Amino acid sequence: MGTALIYDEEMTNYKLLWVDPACKIEVPERLTVSYEALVESGLADRCMSIPVREATDADILLVHSEDYLDAVKTTPYKTLEELKEFTLQFGDVYFHPNIYHCAKLAAGAALQLVDSVLTGKMRNGMALVRPPGHHSMCSAASGFCVFNNVAIAAKYAKQKYGVKRVLIVDWDIHHGQGVQYCFEDDPSVLYFSWHRYEHQKYWPHLRESDFDIVGKEKGAGFNINVPWNKVGMQNSDYLSVFFHILLPVAYEFSPDLVLVCAGFDSGIGDPEGKMCATPDIFAHLTHLLMNLAGGKVCAVLEGGYNLTSLAQSVCQTVQTLLGDPVPRPSNLDGPCKSALESLHCVRSAHRRYWSSIRHAADLPSCEISTKHIKLAEDKLDKEEEEKSAEEEVWPQPPKRVPSAIRTAVVLPEGVACPDRCKCLMSAEDPDPLIANKFRENFLKDADDSDALTTLSSLIALAERMEKNEICSGLALVRDISMAIMCVIQHTAAALSNRVLVVCVGDGKVPSHGTDDGKTLVVQFSSKKSEEQKCKYYIPVCLKKGCQDASGFMQAVLGLLLPLGYEYDPSLVLLVKMPDSGLCDTVWKQLIGLLQGLAQGHTLVLMQDVERACVGPTASSLLGDAAPSLGQLHAPLPEDVEAVESLRHRLKADWKLLQTTAPETR
Numbered sequence: 001m002g003t004a005l006i007y008d009e010e011m012t013n014y015k016l017l018w019v020d021p022a023c024k025i026e027v028p029e030r031l032t033v034s035y036e037a038l039v040e041s042g043l044a045d046r047c048m049s050i051p052v053r054e055a056t057d058a059d060i061l062l063v064h065s066e067d068y069l070d071a072v073k074t075t076p077y078k079t080l081e082e083l084k085e086f087t088l089q090f091g092d093v094y095f096h097p098n099i100y101h102c103a104k105l106a107a108g109a110a111l112q113l114v115d116s117v118l119t120g121k122m123r124n125g126m127a128l129v130r131p132p133g134h135h136s137m138c139s140a141a142s143g144f145c146v147f148n149n150v151a152i153a154a155k156y157a158k159q160k161y162g163v164k165r166v167l168i169v170d171w172d173i174h175h176g177q178g179v180q181y182c183f184e185d186d187p188s189v190l191y192f193s194w195h196r197y198e199h200q201k202y203w204p205h206l207r208e209s210d211f212d213i214v215g216k217e218k219g220a221g222f223n224i225n226v227p228w229n230k231v232g233m234q235n236s237d238y239l240s241v242f243f244h245i246l247l248p249v250a251y252e253f254s255p256d257l258v259l260v261c262a263g264f265d266s267g268i269g270d271p272e273g274k275m276c277a278t279p280d281i282f283a284h285l286t287h288l289l290m291n292l293a294g295g296k297v298c299a300v301l302e303g304g305y306n307l308t309s310l311a312q313s314v315c316q317t318v319q320t321l322l323g324d325p326v327p328r329p330s331n332l333d334g335p336c337k338s339a340l341e342s343l344h345c346v347r348s349a350h351r352r353y354w355s356s357i358r359h360a361a362d363l364p365s366c367e368i369s370t371k372h373i374k375l376a377e378d379k380l381d382k383e384e385e386e387k388s389a390e391e392e393v394w395p396q397p398p399k400r401v402p403s404a405i406r407t408a409v410v411l412p413e414g415v416a417c418p419d420r421c422k423c424l425m426s427a428e429d430p431d432p433l434i435a436n437k438f439r440e441n442f443l444k445d446a447d448d449s450d451a452l453t454t455l456s457s458l459i460a461l462a463e464r465m466e467k468n469e470i471c472s473g474l475a476l477v478r479d480i481s482m483a484i485m486c487v488i489q490h491t492a493a494a495l496s497n498r499v500l501v502v503c504v505g506d507g508k509v510p511s512h513g514t515d516d517g518k519t520l521v522v523q524f525s526s527k528k529s530e531e532q533k534c535k536y537y538i539p540v541c542l543k544k545g546c547q548d549a550s551g552f553m554q555a556v557l558g559l560l561l562p563l564g565y566e567y568d569p570s571l572v573l574l575v576k577m578p579d580s581g582l583c584d585t586v587w588k589q590l591i592g593l594l595q596g597l598a599q600g601h602t603l604v605l606m607q608d609v610e611r612a613c614v615g616p617t618a619s620s621l622l623g624d625a626a627p628s629l630g631q632l633h634a635p636l637p638e639d640v641e642a643v644e645s646l647r648h649r650l651k652a653d654w655k656l657l658q659t660t661a662p663e664t665r
């Protein structure tokens with residue numbers, strides 16, 4: 001199954017017909033530059049082009065009122081003056097004789113995308129649309145939006161396909177209040193939005209965009225608002241919110257479908273957002289969502305007003321949906337103080353609804369109320385200064401060239417090579433130089449020839465991964481710790497290399513290279529390790545080891561991913577220790593998530609008895625979405641405690657582990 005791309009140039013055929021400073025940024029070129037960039041880069045051809053359709057009245061009435069729809073239906077016949085008049089009843093939006101037609105196409109495009117994914121025809125996809133949707137409400141247009149494309153898509157998915165739970169991730173820099181209102185009492189739709197807020201001083205200036213608005217009645221807890229109270233947020237801020245709020249809750253919620261309000265005004269250079277996250281961050285945000293809902297991810301364009309930034313971000317998103325390895329996360333230096341405050345507020349507001357963040361520290365309650373009263377006042381006098389946005393510049397996103405071979409395997413005699421994989425035959429006569437080195441360093445009984453061939457094939461595999469000829473690998477070995485030593489020593493030879501070693505299960509793991517940081521070892525096991533802990537050797541002791549999916553996933557999302565992203569390895573060595581007790585679905589989730597690091601260079605080592613695991617492992621390494629884990633129960637208190645105390649101890653060294661602002665003296 002491929003990636004759907006839904007676009008029709010008819011949606012470029014409307015524009016602002018009069019002077020309105022608030023609306024002049026919403027231009028047809030937003031769509032043309034995005035689509036042309038996909039064509040230029042060859043990405044459009046790799047997608048399956050799905051035609052748009054007009055949303056029917058019934059589709060639109062899933063969210064909007066008849067009065068509103070009837071009113072919008074009259075706009076094609078209005079004169080310019082009547083259109084201006086009509087527009088005045090709404091805020092920051094404009095109408096045009098053709099906008100009703102385009103609004104039906106935009107909503108219809110989102111529905112076509114949902115159809116192609118939920119019928120299993122396509123794996124995931126993106127709809128490039130305008131007018132956008134996430135601000136429009138039951139009976140009102142707002143913020144360039146006429147019909148709420150994504151809200152309609154969510155209702156449609158539930159009604160037509162019986163989808164039980166929908167996750168809506170709104171990474172646009174504006175709060176999609178229209179989506180929030182639509183689902184605020186609905187526990188089957190989890191709405192997550194971050195947005196520029198500046199303590200209500202930023203548009204749409206709503207009190208209900210703040211972190212303490214969590215949803216109503218049955219929907220309490222299913223509305224997550226992350227307000228950015230300063231501009232200039234960077235990649236670290238966005239990733240921290242994914243690791244410490246969105247992903248833990250999303251895995252607990254276990255959606256059947258993920259819809260993305262994919263606005264790119266949260267990217268660098270955008271005149272509205274004034275943030276500093278680079279376009280490649282959208283590759284990571286997309287990747288981190290692709291292991292939810294069995295990979296059923298539908299991205300629908302919302303905002304984005306810097307045409308260069310927008311085009312690059314759209315390409316980063318689509319290339320990730322296509323399964324290409326994501327670029328290495330560049331220089332993550334940790335979330336800023338303001339982001340940590342927001343992170344802390346959101347987690348404390350939601351801790352009572354989500355067991356995965358139950359441990360979040362509470363906020364002194366007084367802080368919440370006074371902050372609003374005071375700041376709401378000075379909002380009135382502080383107008384939006386129309387500062388001339390100095391032209392931001394940022395580096396071109398790195399080229400993401402897929403390797404010729406996606407996954408290669410080194411298997412013992414008699415183990416079939418999984419399909420779509422390349423089998424590296426162990427070298428008949430291993431290079432005598434390597435052979436000697438092995439003999440003196442590793443091999444106990446020197447004449448153990450097939451161990452020798454396996455290890456030399458393993459090195460050959462690692463070398464070809466380094467050259468990006470092969471993306472990921474899997475090797476079954478007899479002696480795991482020898483194989484680890486072998487890969488670490490080989491990889492450490494190249495100066496710029498760093499290896500993240502992730503060990504799942506009990507057993508002795510060599511700590512070679514952890515003293516100087518060339519290696520970072522994170523081991524998940526059920527045994528307290530006596531090993532001296534240092535910054536680069538992190539044993540994670542879980543009560544049931546890797547058997548309890550919730551405790552394990554909480555440790556992966558809240559500890560391993562932040563560490564891995566901050567460490568930014570050139571290779572991930574993922575080791576499944578003997579009898580780790582890890583079930584296949586969790587194992588596949590882990591493989592899927594870890595491929596966001598090291599440009600997907602994941603090398604999996606397993607004991608040669610784990611033949612049954614070869615197929616599932618290979619399929620995850622090939623980029624197949626991991627099956628959903630289902631709704632996760634609360635992690636064991638001991639595991640929560642273990643992860644929290646580790647995070648607390650390590651956050652001085654690893655900034656992405658922080659979830660609260662450093663105590664202000």
Ligand SMILES: NCCCNCCCCCC(O)(O)C(F)(F)F
Nearest residue numbers: 022092132143174203263302303
């Ligand atoms: N400086 C001019 C003030 C503009 N205030 C209105 C902003 C509307 C944002 C719309 C959007 O980007 O959220 C959407 F995704 F809907 F398109």
Ligand SMILES: [Zn+2]
Nearest residue numbers: 172173174303
């Ligand atoms: Zn926006």
